[in-house]
Amino acid sequence: MADRYANFANSGLGRTVVKRLGLPDPPRLRRHQAGDPPADGPVLVGAAPDGRLSEPIRKLLGDAGVQVAPSFTEGTRYAALIFDATGIADSSQLRALYDFFHPYARSLKVSGRVIVLGTQPSGLDAREATAQRSLEGLTRSIGKEFGRGVTSQLVYVAPGGEGGLESTLRFLLSGRSAYVSGQVIRIDSGSVDAPADWERPLDGKLALVTGAARGIGAAIARTLARDGAEVIALDVPAAGDALADVANSCQGRALQLDLTAGDAPARLAGYLAAGPHAGVDIVVHNAGITRDKTIARMSEDHWDSVIGVNLTAPSRVNDLLLERGLIPSGGRIIGVASIAGIAGNRGQTNYATSKAGVIGMVQSYAPLLADRGITINAVAPGFIETAMTAKMPVGLREAGRRLNSMSQGGLPIDVAETIAWFASPASAAITGNVVRVCGQSLLGA
Incomplete structure (x- = not known):
C-alpha cells in the first residue's frame, strides 16, 4: 500500500508544510x-x-x-x-x-x-x-x-x-x-572465506525459504536467488499458485508442505536428502501467522496455531535436519522474529511469545552449533509494508509508520537484504545475533 503521507512530505509543497509545522519528515531512503x-x-x-x-x-x-x-x-x-x-x-x-x-x-x-x-x-x-x-x-x-x-x-x-x-x-x-x-x-573470532564475487556470494548454495508465497517470504526467495542461491520456496498447499509464481520468478523449486503436520519434518528431510544437493546450506524460517486477541478473549486454537507455526515447527525442522546431518559445516539457519517478541504488543500475547521464542532459539542454539561451523541468527522486523499491514486500521498503521527514526514503514526487501547478509559465506563469524529491521522503532528501543 502506498504511503501517501511520505509521498506528500517529499513533494515541493509537502517539504514546506512539514518543516513549518514540525511534522514527521520521512526521507527517501537509499x-x-x-x-x-x-x-x-x-x-x-x-x-x-x-x-x-x-x-x-x-x-x-x-x-x-x-x-x-x-x-x-x-x-x-x-x-x-x-x-x-x-x-x-x-x-x-x-x-x-x-x-x-x-x-x-x-x-x-x-x-x-x-x-x-x-x-x-x-x-x-x-x-x-x-x-x-x-x-x-x-x-x-x-x-x-x-x-x-x-x-x-x-x-x-x-x-x-x-x-x-x-x-x-x-x-x-x-x-x-x-x-x-x-x-x-x-x-566473533575465526577465519572467514570471502566470496569470489561479492555480487553473487551465494553461488553454489541451496537455500530453503518457508512461507515464501508472498510478502516478506517472496522477497527473501528472490533476493537469495539474486545473490546466486538455488532456492526451494516452501509454503502450505493452499498457497500453491502464488508459491509457483515465486519459484518461477527466481528459477527455483516450489515445495507445498504444511510444516505443522506431524510428519512434516521427516518429509522435508527426505526431500532434501534425495535431492542433488543432499542437504541444504541455508534455512530461512520465515513462515508465520497472527491470530490477534487479548489473552482473556483468545481461544485455545488461536494460541496453539500461532505457537505451532511460528516456533514449534521451526524447532522441529532444525532438530531433525541437524540430527540427520543435512545442514553442513558452513550452513546458515536464519529465523524471522519480530519487535513484538522484544517489546511485547497488546493483543498479541501468542505472537509475541512465539517471536520471543525465536530469539531464544537463536541464543540457545548458537553455542551448540559453533563447533559444527553452522551459524544461527535472526531478524526482527518492525512495521513492514505488506498486504497484512495494509489491512490494519489507519490509526495503527500510521503509528507503525511514524514511530521510528525513519518516520516510515520498511519494505520486504529490507528484511530480505538483512537475511542475505547473514546467509553470506563471509558472515561465518556472525552467530547468535538478532538484528532489528525496524527503522529504529521507538517500540522496545
Missing part, C-alpha cells in the same frame, strides 16, 4: 541497486588512541573500492563516519567520541552511515567493560538525532575477528541496510 558500490561517496575514519581496528578497516575499505578520506575537508559530504573505539578502556576516554562526532556530524550525506567499532564487554575488566557498554547509548542516540535517513550501528569485534568484518562493513555502508539502525552486532 536502497541497493545492481552495480552500486558499497558506499556512495568518501568515508571518514577516526580512532581512539590504541584502537586495533582502524588500519584493518582502511585496508578492507580500500580493497572494496571505497574512497577513504585522508583527513576531513570542509564542505565535503561524506557517505559514512566510522570510528574505531576499541582503544577506549576507561570512561574518561569516551571524550574521543565527542571529539570525532561533534565537528563532523553535519558533514554526512542524506542516507549517510555511522559505524562505531568496539570490543564486546563480556570478558573485559570492569573499567573497560563499562566504557565499551557506553557505546550502545551513543550509537542509538545518533540514530535518533541525525535524521535524513542516516543510520547508526555499533559493531563489537572480538580480538581475532578482524577478518570477519568485511561482510558487515559492506552491508552497513550500502543501501542494503536502509531500514536497519540503532543495532548492536557482534562478530
